[in-house]
Amino acid sequence: MTKDYKDIGIKLTPQRLAILACLEGNTTHPSADDIYKEVRKQYPTMSFATVYNTLEALKEHGQVSELSVDSRRRRYDPDTKPHHHMMCVVCGAIKDVHESFRLVLPEKERKQFRILDSRVEFYGICPHCDMKTKTEGGGVNGSIQM
Amino acid sequence: MTKDYKDIGIKLTPQRLAILACLEGNTTHPSADDIYKEVRKQYPTMSFATVYNTLEALKEHGQVSELSVDSRRRRYDPDTKPHHHMMCVVCGAIKDVHESFRLVLPEKERKQFRILDSRVEFYGICPHCDMKTKTEGGGVNGSIQM
DNA sequence: GTTACTGCAAAGCTTTTGCATCCCT
DNA sequence: AGGGATGCAAAAGCTTTGCAGTAAC
Numbered sequence: 001m002t003k004d005y006k007d008i009g010i011k012l013t014p015q016r017l018a019i020l021a022c023l024e025g026n027t028t029h030p031s032a033d034d035i036y037k038e039v040r041k042q043y044p045t046m047s048f049a050t051v052y053n054t055l056e057a058l059k060e061h062g063q064v065s066e067l068s069v070d071s072r073r074r075r076y077d078p079d080t081k082p083h084h085h086m087m088c089v090v091c092g093a094i095k096d097v098h099e100s101f102r103l104v105l106p107e108k109e110r111k112q113f114r115i116l117d118s119r120v121e122f123y124g125i126c127p128h129c130d131m132k133t134k135t136e137g138g139g140v141n142g143s144i145q146m
Numbered sequence: 147m148t149k150d151y152k153d154i155g156i157k158l159t160p161q162r163l164a165i166l167a168c169l170e171g172n173t174t175h176p177s178a179d180d181i182y183k184e185v186r187k188q189y190p191t192m193s194f195a196t197v198y199n200t201l202e203a204l205k206e207h208g209q210v211s212e213l214s215v216d217s218r219r220r221r222y223d224p225d226t227k228p229h230h231h232m233m234c235v236v237c238g239a240i241k242d243v244h245e246s247f248r249l250v251l252p253e254k255e256r257k258q259f260r261i262l263d264s265r266v267e268f269y270g271i272c273p274h275c276d277m278k279t280k281t282e283g284g285g286v287n288g289s290i291q292m
Numbered sequence: 293g294t295t296a297c298t299g300c301a302a303a304g305c306t307t308t309t310g311c312a313t314c315c316c317t
Numbered sequence: 318a319g320g321g322a323t324g325c326a327a328a329a330g331c332t333t334t335g336c337a338g339t340a341a342c
Contacts, residue, residue: 012317071212102248195334
């Protein structure tokens with residue numbers, strides 16, 4: 001059950017299809033470099049320019065969204081339905097949070113800013129890293145953020 | 147009514163005091179480069195290493211927090227009380243949102259991740275840019291994110 | 293007197309850009 | 318056929334690092 005990419009409204013080159021295939025159902029929230037490395041296995045001539053170009057085009061056509069959770073680099077999500085994320089501050093793993101929150105801004109702020117979107121970001125420690133830090137007894141050092 | 151910086155627990159060099167002074171009460175959410183440029187007026191030998199070093203030390207001692215709202219670069223906030231932000235996707239201006247939201251995760255997720263912090267990020271268009279885009283009739287092009 | 297910070301410069305990542313060539317529609 | 322995409326390489330941002338000298342505690 002693959003999406004019909006013809007409807008996206010962009011030229012479908014083999015490279016773009018490979019990037020789309022790499023993103024489809026991908027819940028790892030890959031960075032541009034992750035995508036580049038993955039797609040390069042199949043297209044050894046794939047360039048960064050093409051990856052960034054394609055991500056930009058897909059973003060404009062509502063096929064991916066760009067995440068800002070990870071302050072080290074941009075990460076991408078093929079799931080464009082509104083949802084939130086939690087990131088492990090140790091390893092950088094990002095998980096989806098499919099819960100809806102009531103995020104109503106007070107009048108004062110709503111009048112000032114024309115709000116287009118809102119996201120909740122949770123920061124914590126994933127089970128894997130939690131176990132490791134407990135074993136090592138080293139606390140939360142080497143953590144990525146906070 | 148300046149904070150007593152002795153309590154922070156880090157060595158207080160003139161450079162660090164200048165960075166602290168630049169941050170105190172600063173609600174512009176500056177980037178490292180913004181801080182560098184500002185502090186350099188007073189300390190022309192100030193280096194990036196020192197800015198990043200100091201920000202890291204202050205972060206570890208709970209004196210600043212690092213924001214991820216702006217996917218282009220890290221920005222810093224001397225206000226470490228839990229609060230949220232809204233960013234203008236056109237000019238990148240960030241404003242504080244001092245409203246508290248009920249952000250309780252479902253059991254399922256809470257059990258998996260050990261949550262340490264959570265932030266809400268609003269994206270929109272600030273009054274200044276909103277007026278400009280309306281005048282130019284050019285829509286929201288050249289926007290930074292989304 | 294130690295320990296830790298500073299400054300400089302170089303390196304490391306991530307992201308963007310220019311341009312000739314190529315190919316999808 | 319034409320407009321847009323690709324690939325390459327170089328450049329541009331942002332952030333980190335190594336190291337010798339220096340200053341805070």
